[in-house]
Amino acid sequence: MIRKSTLAALGASFILGLAVTASAHAEAVKDTAKWDSEFKASVKRGDGLFHGGIKSSNEVACVQCHPEGSNTHAETYPKYQKQLGKVSQLWEMANWCLENPLESKPMAADSQDMVDLVAYMTMIRRGYKLEAGKY
Ligand code: HEC
Numbered sequence: 001m002i003r004k005s006t007l008a009a010l011g012a013s014f015i016l017g018l019a020v021t022a023s024a025h026a027e028a029v030k031d032t033a034k035w036d037s038e039f040k041a042s043v044k045r046g047d048g049l050f051h052g053g054i055k056s057s058n059e060v061a062c063v064q065c066h067p068e069g070s071n072t073h074a075e076t077y078p079k080y081q082k083q084l085g086k087v088s089q090l091w092e093m094a095n096w097c098l099e100n101p102l103e104s105k106p107m108a109a110d111s112q113d114m115v116d117l118v119a120y121m122t123m124i125r126r127g128y129k130l131e132a133g134k135y
Pocket residue numbers: 050054060061062063064065066071072073076082090093094097098101102117121
């Protein structure tokens with residue numbers, strides 16, 4: 001025979017379980033919202049840089065040669081790039097364009113500006129199949 005106290009303990013742990021699940025769920029929703037808003041803010045900054053936000057002596061902007069970033073092919077990296085003569089990352093190619101067409105300075109791979117540029121170029125190509133090494 002089940003004692004009343006056992007039933008009470010089971011009931012209490014069930015309610016506690018529900019509460020823990022609910023708070024874990026609320027925490028996960030909060031995390032997802034944070035990740036989403038942080039990423040979108042980075043893409044927005046990258047969008048601004050891509051569309052003329054980078055100082056360059058010749059006033060050239062990425063978007064002039066890469067309409068809306070579409071032909072940056074973020075999903076194909078790492079891959080061999082003729083200009084660099086090696087298998088490269090997306091940011092290395094962005095730096096090649098910074099130094100050559102833009103006649104500007106390269107950025108550190110982990111600088112906020114480069115991360116934002118990469119976030120923008122990657123977001124534009126979201127949905128394309130990942131095909132590292134393509135072309
Ligand atoms: C005057 C034109 C011009 C401008 C401006 C320019 N690029 Fe490029 N970009 C090129 C050329 C040319 C290539 C080489 C094409 C190739 O072989 O993939 C290239 C290639 C790239 C690639 C690799 C594309 C691929 O298919 O793998 C990326 C990424 C890139 N550029 C980013 C940028 C960024 C970021 C900027 C601005 C900082 C920029 N480019 C500005 C001409 C330009």
